[in-house]
Amino acid sequence: MGERLSVIGFDADDTLWQNESFFRLTEDRFAELLADYAEDTHLRERLLEFEVQNIGHYGFGIKGFMLSMIETAVAVTDGRVEGHVIGQILEMGQEMLRHPIHLLPHVEETLGRLTDRYPLVLITKGDLLHQEQKLAASGLGDLFAAVEIVSEKHPATYEHAFSIHGMGPKHAMMVGNSMKSDIRPALDVGAHAVYVPHGIAWALEHAETPEGHPKFHELPDLGGLTALIDRLE
Template identity: 65%
Template sequence: MKLKTIGFDADDTLWQNETFFRITQDRFAELLADYTEKAHLMDRLLAAEKRNIGHYGFGIKGFMLSMIETAIDVTDRRVPASVIAEILAAGQEMLSHPIHLLPHAQRAVEALADTHRIVLITKGDLLDQERKLAQSGLGDLFHGVEIVSDKTPAVYARAFARHGAGAESAMMVGNSMKSDVVPAIAAGAFGTYVPHGLTWELEHAEAPSDHPRFHEITDLSQLPGLVDRLGA
């Protein structure tokens, strides 16, 4: 079946995201340097994020709350109010940070928008993702936008049915093996992995290297060529 729909992840596929989380984590470690070592703090923060995904979902707001929880935990509830204020300020700064498109993102989206239905499928906080899409300058190129709480095979099946002819004639493109590639392939679509230098630990998964619908490209400049080879 010919490819008809191309789904794009947003964060760290089209624009920078994890970089700002790492900068904030460094700032967080500095604030709590008198209480614990950075490595231990990062382990506790990751554990808190993992526990809290079901409560807060993905995104900056949940990250802020997990930092506050971790700060309370590692200080035995003695964290100064000034530190909490700094954590909130760091999160608010993340929520207002300008968008930086990744290399080749705009050209790839523009090229494929001329020949296919393209859909943005991203998870995270609704308001933040809408803000980033609006600032990216790419919004008018997408035929559909799906901001979801998580990415599962069922979510991909519904999205590709809503915006195309189903998963069998669709491809999902993203930097997360766990969220963008594996569940899209499970839904019946192609899954194309675009590595990013920084990936959140909870987004790691084993590559389905032997699956005929799995592909990996170095960057988005290679995507139009891959789509052409698979059949327009």
């Protein structure tokens, strides 16, 4: 590898625990709820439009998704959406906020093996309070040396995190499921990046795979991460 690792960053949602599947199930329920007002594909397209518009206002996470569903309902009903429909949308969002954490395969044992070897940093974006609640509920908090909850992930995000908690990006690795947020920006600053695809990805997180990049790696799950690091070092 050339430079030994001094820090490893991990994404949270859909890297350590399930997340996107709950959004898609709620979106299905939302489509059923508004079926009398809009065709399924059109409704989902309008919802995505509102989500894109609202990222700058509400950021990422369930609360912004709830508000985007409400705005979509108002739009497709020409403002005639009934109060009980708004109530059901709010209840769906509240159910998402209350949903228990389901860890993905090999997460706990992999983090447990690595935490004594390197500082582990959780680098996640979204609602501050909810991300803190999910980390607490996961039982993984003690395995991380630091937690960075950010509004967006840019190359500068990783430059800062890996310099503060390690010896800089060239001595760092980022592990995540989003090509756009976890992989590409980490590679851009010189870090190793390990792509662990989840299978369900939000449309706004798609990006081109950096085929042939010497620091790009892909694993089917976290079970092979320790062996990959051993090979690189």
